[in-house]
Amino acid sequence: MDKKALITELQKDYKKYWGVRLFDEQGFVRKQCTSCRAYFWTVDAERTVCTEAPCTPYSFIGIRRKDWDYYETWKNVERFFVKNGHTSVPRYPVICRWRPDLFFTVASIIDFQRKTPKGVEFFLPQNPLIVPQVCLRFNDLPNIGVTGRHHSCFIMLGQHAIPQGGKGYWKDETVRLDWEVLTNVMGIRPDQIVFKEDAWAGGGAAGYSLEYHVAGLELGNAVFTEFREAGGGLEKMQTPVVDMGAGFDRWVWYLNGTLTSYDSAFGPVLEKMKKHIDYDGETFARYSRISGSLNFEDLLDARKAKADVAASLGLTADELTKKIGGLQAVYTIADHAKALLFALNDGGLPSTVGGGYNLRVVLRRAQALIEEHALPFTLTDVMEWHARSLTRMHPELRVDERIRDIVETEIRKSTDTRTKVRKRVDSLIDSKQKITDEMLVTLYDSEGITPEVIEDEAKKNGLDVNVPADFYARVTEKHMETAPEKKAARFDTSALAQTKQLCYTDVMEHDATVQGVSGEWVVLDQSAFYPEGGGQMYDTGTIGGVRVTDVQKENGIVFHKVEKPETFATGDRVKCRVDHARRTQLTQHHDATHIINGCARRVLGTHAWQHGALKDVTHARIDITHYKPLTDAELHEIERCANDVVSSKKRIRKSVHPTAEAEKNYSFTIYQGGVPWGDLRIVDIDGHDIEACGGTHADTTASVGKIIVTGTERVQDGIVRINFVAGDAADKYEDRCTAVVDELAELLKVQKERVPEEVEKLIVEWKAAQKSLEKSIEERAQQATRNMQFENAGGVRLLVAHVAGDTKQMQKISERLTSDDTLIFLFGEDTTDVPVFAAAGANAARDYHVGKLIKEMFGVMGGKGGGTPVLAQGVMPRMRVMEAMEWLKKRLK
Amino acid sequence: MAEEKAEVNAVRKLTATLGTNLDGIVPAVKKFIREKDEALGRSS
Ligand SMILES: [Zn+2]
Ligand SMILES: [Zn+2]
Numbered sequence: 034m035d036k037k038a039l040i041t042e043l044q045k046d047y048k049k050y051w052g053v054r055l056f057d058e059q060g061f062v063r064k065q066c067t068s069c070r071a072y073f074w075t076v077d078a079e080r081t082v083c084t085e086a087p088c089t090p091y092s093f094i095g096i097r098r099k100d101w102d103y104y105e106t107w108k109n110v111e112r113f114f115v116k117n118g119h120t121s122v123p124r125y126p127v128i129c130r131w132r133p134d135l136f137f138t139v140a141s142i143i144d145f146q147r148k149t150p151k152g153v154e155f156f157l158p159q160n161p162l163i164v165p166q167v168c169l170r171f172n173d174l175p176n177i178g179v180t181g182r183h184h185s186c187f188i189m190l191g192q193h194a195i196p197q198g199g200k201g202y203w204k205d206e207t208v209r210l211d212w213e214v215l216t217n218v219m220g221i222r223p224d225q226i227v228f229k230e231d232a233w234a235g236g237g238a239a240g241y242s243l244e245y246h247v248a249g250l251e252l253g254n255a256v257f258t259e260f261r262e263a264g265g266g267l268e269k270m271q272t273p274v275v276d277m278g279a280g281f282d283r284w285v286w287y288l289n290g291t292l293t294s295y296d297s298a299f300g301p302v303l304e305k306m307k308k309h310i311d312y313d314g315e316t317f318a319r320y321s322r323i324s325g326s327l328n329f330e331d332l333l334d335a336r337k338a339k340a341d342v343a344a345s346l347g348l349t350a351d352e353l354t355k356k357i358g359g360l361q362a363v364y365t366i367a368d369h370a371k372a373l374l375f376a377l378n379d380g381g382l383p384s385t386v387g388g389g390y391n392l393r394v395v396l397r398r399a400q401a402l403i404e405e406h407a408l409p410f411t412l413t414d415v416m417e418w419h420a421r422s423l424t425r426m427h428p429e430l431r432v433d434e435r436i437r438d439i440v441e442t443e444i445r446k447s448t449d450t451r452t453k454v455r456k457r458v459d460s461l462i463d464s465k466q467k468i469t470d471e472m473l474v475t476l477y478d479s480e481g482i483t484p485e486v487i488e489d490e491a492k493k494n495g496l497d498v499n500v501p502a503d504f505y506a507r508v509t510e511k512h513m514e515t516a517p518e519k520k521a522a523r524f525d526t527s528a529l530a531q532t533k534q535l536c537y538t539d540v541m542e543h544d545a546t547v548q549g550v551s552g553e554w555v556v557l558d559q560s561a562f563y564p565e566g567g568g569q570m571y572d573t574g575t576i577g578g579v580r581v582t583d584v585q586k587e588n589g590i591v592f593h594k595v596e597k598p599e600t601f602a603t604g605d606r607v608k609c610r611v612d613h614a615r616r617t618q619l620t621q622h623h624d625a626t627h628i629i630n631g632c633a634r635r636v637l638g639t640h641a642w643q644h645g646a647l648k649d650v651t652h653a654r655i656d657i658t659h660y661k662p663l664t665d666a667e668l669h670e671i672e673r674c675a676n677d678v679v680s681s682k683k684r685i686r687k688s689v690h691p692t693a694e695a696e697k698n699y700s701f702t703i704y705q706g707g708v709p710w711g712d713l714r715i716v717d718i719d720g721h722d723i724e725a726c727g728g729t730h731a732d733t734t735a736s737v738g739k740i741i742v743t744g745t746e747r748v749q750d751g752i753v754r755i756n757f758v759a760g761d762a763a764d765k766y767e768d769r770c771t772a773v774v775d776e777l778a779e780l781l782k783v784q785k786e787r788v789p790e791e792v793e794k795l796i797v798e799w800k801a802a803q804k805s806l807e808k809s810i811e812e813r814a815q816q817a818t819r820n821m822q823f824e825n826a827g828g829v830r831l832l833v834a835h836v837a838g839d840t841k842q843m844q845k846i847s848e849r850l851t852s853d854d855t856l857i858f859l860f861g862e863d864t865t866d867v868p869v870f871a872a873a874g875a876n877a878a879r880d881y882h883v884g885k886l887i888k889e890m891f892g893v894m895g896g897k898g899g900g901t902p903v904l905a906q907g908v909m910p911r912m913r914v915m916e917a918m919e920w921l922k923k924r925l926k
Numbered sequence: 927m928a929e930e931k932a933e934v935n936a937v938r939k940l941t942a943t944l945g946t947n948l949d950g951i952v953p954a955v956k957k958f959i960r961e962k963d964e965a966l967g968r969s970s
Contacts, residue, residue: 665938665942672930741930741934743937743938743941743947743948744938744941744942744947766934766948767931767933767934769948770931770933770934770936770937770948771931771933773933773937773940773948773951773952774933774936774937776952777940777951777952777955780952780955780956780959781955785932785933785936786932788936788940789936789939789940789943792940792943792944792955792958793943795955795958795959795962796943796958798962799958799961799962799965802961802962802965802966802969803961803965805965805966805969806965806966806968806969808969809968809969810969839968
């Protein structure tokens with residue numbers, strides 16, 4: 034059900050949904066806005082329009098109501114809610130590790146939502162609670178820095194409650210508390226506050242809401258999520274939830290009355306930046322009063338709106354940009370730097386992977402603005418200023434070496450590609466090709482070039498480019514497409530009971546009863562075979578003496594692929610035997626994967642996050658998020674760390690916890706391997722690495738034996754792979770290394786220790802040999818050409834000659850001799866098949882096609898080959914070369 | 927921890943130098959030797 038239809042439906046009985054006790058007690062009246070037609074509640078019986086912009090323009094700017102900064106405002110609000118029975122919960126990370134469908138925490142309620150197979154579930158660690166949740170949103174970029182109120186990084190003050198078991202509350206109490214905060218804590222006059230009727234639907238849930246508007250500004254939205262979608266309609270949820278989210282940065286703005294919310298949110302940072310730009314403060318003051326009506330849905334919109342705003346200030350769009358463009362640039366830079374500060378502190382990375390793409394875009398946008406306005410500070414400077422000014426509110430923020438390196442590496446990457454990109458754009462323009470929407474999307478996507486840049490560049494060259502109005506929406510949509518659903522179940526499991534799994538016990542041999550046979554797959558009542566999962570390969574072994582070649586699990590049922598399925602029948606009692614050596618090896622590799630993961634985070638930083646892993650018998654690997662190739666030193670350090678963990682014989686504890694408890698005890702890093710739901714099996718290597726994992730693990734790291742990091746590869750931008758071996762596979766790997774080094778020592782006739790050095794020397798010698806070959810070919814060509822004579826024939830200068838050397842040599846000779854009117858045929862030397870090479874100059878090629886000519890010759894003389902009008906080659910029998918040369922001369926006369 | 931075997935370290939250097947994995951090392955070296963000899967033979 035869409036929002037509009039929902040509102041219409043609920044308004045049939047508006048009092049039931051939007052009516053609250055406060056409205057009765059305070060004598061509120063329900064009105065319809067004469068401007069936007071929305072229904073709202075107010076104590077002001079005379080009011081005819083709502084207080085949302087543009088119905089009511091901004092009327093708070095220039096009035097400082099409280100002498101509170103950002104932090105003090107929060108402390109006063111927090112104190113109020115805590116006094117009224119709320120727990121103040123610390124913010125969750127901005128990188129949303131607990132929701133596989135989201136990259137960033139986009140709202141406070143996200144903290145308390147978990148995806149389950151049945152849909153989204155809510156649970157609150159405390160009830161009721163408030164949280165100053167830092168949120169990241171990148172869908173409004175053209176508005177940021179321009180409208181005065183749009184941010185990519187902001188605090189959503191979340192007030193959440195579930196009315197259940199004598200705890201929490203519902204709408205009466207929610208609105209009463211918010212009314213008190215607004216009137217008593219913030220000191221807003223009651224008649225200034227308007228509650229607008231609204232509704233919300235998404236993610237399978239829906240509710241009605243009251244939006245709080247004051248002086249043109251939306252200060253909050255209390256959503257009462259009470260319904261879930263069911264059978265095309267709505268049904269009541271068992272546990273409704275209060276989702277009041279308030280843009281806290283707007284509260285601070287309202288109290289301070291600054292020209293923009295950027296000034297109140299990042300005041301001290303902006304002071305440092307504004308010194309370096311020229312702008313017209315008077316024009317900006319006039320502009321900021323009407324910027325409240327700006328909200329660009331798309332670029333076309335933005336251009337038109339900018340022109341309208343400029344006109345209403347008596348200026349052209351270009352004049353307005355000149356007067357306030359610099360100011361808008363520093364607002365944008367400050368916003369983007371703050372988003373990056375939080376994202377990088379919480380383990381995010383700019384890349385092309387998932388939300389990393391959004392971080393790349395804001396980083397490049399901010400950097401481009403710094404360069405465009407020739408500002409004498411760096412992006413990391415701005416991040417640092419933010420960290421310092423936010424220190425009371427967010428003492429956890431740092432701009433350390435690692436974060437500097439991430440930002441600087443990313444800037445270098447973008448500079449490196451930019452020259453390349455300019456060339457691409459220029460050549461596109463040069464070629465007079467029509468620049469299609471698709472091209473614009475690709476250029477923005479792969480290189481981060483905005484369509485505005487292309488438009489500008491094209492305009493300079495007298496070309497018109499039409500940027501699609503929904504450009505950014507299109508790109509965002511493209512990037513929000515999630516990975517395709519895993520392939521559908523390959524077995525019909527409806528009639529089968531769940532398999533009792535024994536793979537987490539020490540059992541390797543057991544009896545079982547056959548539950549069913551489906552094709553090559555056998556299902557048992559219980560099984561010790563580990564089914565492939567979490568990157569760990571399946572167990573093998575035997576069932577009833579028949580080899581098991583694959584094991585998979587679907588819907589709780591374990592399927593065993595066997596070599597002779599016809600020998601099984603439902604009801605058979607069978608003896609099962611798991612291949613012990615294979616299982617041990619897979620377990621060693623799985624333990625090693627967790628150990629290396631923990632080491633990677635220690636050596637590289639908390640942005641290193643497991644992206645994927647494979648644990649096979651002969652080798653294993655882990656892919657982690659990292660922003661540049663791993664160095665030898667880093668690999669060595671990871672390897673040393675891993676072997677330290679092995680030799681210190683750490684205990685590996687496996688325990689099962691409900692989701693909430695596991696998150697609380699171990700933090701979100703448990704989701705390195707993905708986000709399962711329900712009771713989580715936690716594998717804890719004595720604090721070194723703690724993950725939710727369904728793999729097989731030993732009881733101590735000592736059983737891994739040893740770990741060898743065998744190498745690294747770049748998987749894609751932002752992801753590196755570490756290849757390694759452990760346990761028995763490590764011993765075997767060492768043996769193979771020894772064999773290879775022995776063989777090379779023999780081959781190169783040197784001592785084993787000198788092999789790497791000798792191979793490097795070999796490569797140097799190989800290069801020198803290639804060079805000297807090149808040189809001698811050149812010299813021979815020079816020599817050969819001295820004695821060669823062209824003859825005039827058929828309007829061209831013809832050369833038919835015999836030369837010493839191979840095709841390469843002939844090519845060199847021909848290169849030296851070719852000019853516009855030449856036709857060259859060269860015959861090389863060989864014992865049986867003689868190479869033939871032919872080339873035509875540009876003019877000669879108009880009359881003759883050397884490819885066709887030598888084909889014709891081969892047709893008469895034997896041999897094979899062909900080519901283009903200008904270049905051809907082939908081979909022919911040595912015995913007939915002289916004859917062929919004569920044939921050619923005759924043919925061309 | 928146990929000292930890393932010299933051969934393992936040598937192989938790590940070799941894979942980096944040659945841009946190949948363990949299995950590709952010997953064929954790669956043989957190819958370099960062959961091509962070097964060929965080039966020298968043909969340029970003399
Ligand atoms: Zn209105
Ligand atoms: Zn695992």
